[in-house]
Amino acid sequence: MPYLNDEAVVLNSLRSREKDKVTVLMTRNHGLVRAVARRAFSPTSRLGTALEMLSTLKVQLFRRSESQELFTLCQAVLIERSPLLEADYETLSCGSFLAEVISVVATAEHDESELFRILAQAQVALAQGVERQLLAVAFFASVTAIAGIAPQVGACCRCAREISEECGEWFFLPVSGNFCCAACVLAGESAMRLSAETLRWLEHALQAPFQDCLRYPHHSGCLLESAKVLSEQVQSHLGVKFRTLPYIVEMHNS
Numbered sequence: 001m002p003y004l005n006d007e008a009v010v011l012n013s014l015r016s017r018e019k020d021k022v023t024v025l026m027t028r029n030h031g032l033v034r035a036v037a038r039r040a041f042s043p044t045s046r047l048g049t050a051l052e053m054l055s056t057l058k059v060q061l062f063r064r065s066e067s068q069e070l071f072t073l074c075q076a077v078l079i080e081r082s083p084l085l086e087a088d089y090e091t092l093s094c095g096s097f098l099a100e101v102i103s104v105v106a107t108a109e110h111d112e113s114e115l116f117r118i119l120a121q122a123q124v125a126l127a128q129g130v131e132r133q134l135l136a137v138a139f140f141a142s143v144t145a146i147a148g149i150a151p152q153v154g155a156c157c158r159c160a161r162e163i164s165e166e167c168g169e170w171f172f173l174p175v176s177g178n179f180c181c182a183a184c185v186l187a188g189e190s191a192m193r194l195s196a197e198t199l200r201w202l203e204h205a206l207q208a209p210f211q212d213c214l215r216y217p218h219h220s221g222c223l224l225e226s227a228k229v230l231s232e233q234v235q236s237h238l239g240v241k242f243r244t245l246p247y248i249v250e251m252h253n254s
């Protein structure tokens with residue numbers, strides 16, 4: 001079938017040639033798709049205005065054969081306008097991060113419709129004004145869990161000690177994606193220091209439904225440490241460093 005009809009969220013749009021745009025879409029049923037919107041920059045185009053980051057669209061896509069990577073965007077009807085229009089700096093930063101996380105992680109093995117569903121929930125949370133740093137890191141955790149590349153939280157990988165406050169210091173081992181307690185970390189080993197509180201938060205965020213993470217107790221330290229663990233994990237699995245992660249790290253939260 002050369003034509004595809006689907007629902008899609010715009011992750012990115014770049015100008016290509018004089019009047020075209022190449023857009024990256026997360027679709028509900030076909031995963032990540034790259035499509036060219038012909039003449040999207042011409043003054044009479046209705047496509048151009050629909051292609052804002054995080055807009056939700058009904059799309060019709062065309063490609064000649066399955067071997068062709070780039071689709072042509074034939075039609076796009078706006079379902080929900082982007083929550084980033086007229087947004088403040090933190091909202092834009094958070095939205096850009098959500099789009100980048102999906103565009104990187106959706107290339108791994110995953111359940112496409114589940115990723116699409118969580119992205120839709122994150123768009124609603126963004127429009128509702130949920131704390132930006134929390135939203136970004138909870139989304140990051142949920143998406144890595146769905147993609148099957150989340151770190152193994154639960155107990156020390158060496159002595160099987162459970163995470164508890166008595167052993168306040170824990171370490172993330174980026175090479176193996178495991179955690180270990182202070183007694184088991186080796187001298188000179190590449191390890192990232194974490195609080196037991198961060199581990200608890202991260203364990204919850206990786207297992208609970210995304211929307212529950214937005215209500216789970218947290219503080220900024222937990223979120224920052226969790227974001228660093230997750231970005232190390234993605235980097236070791238997919239070899240990608242997030243361009244927009246520094247915006248999330250810099251956000252001020254009490």
Ligand SMILES: [Zn+2]
Nearest residue numbers: 156159181184
């Ligand atoms: Zn241990």
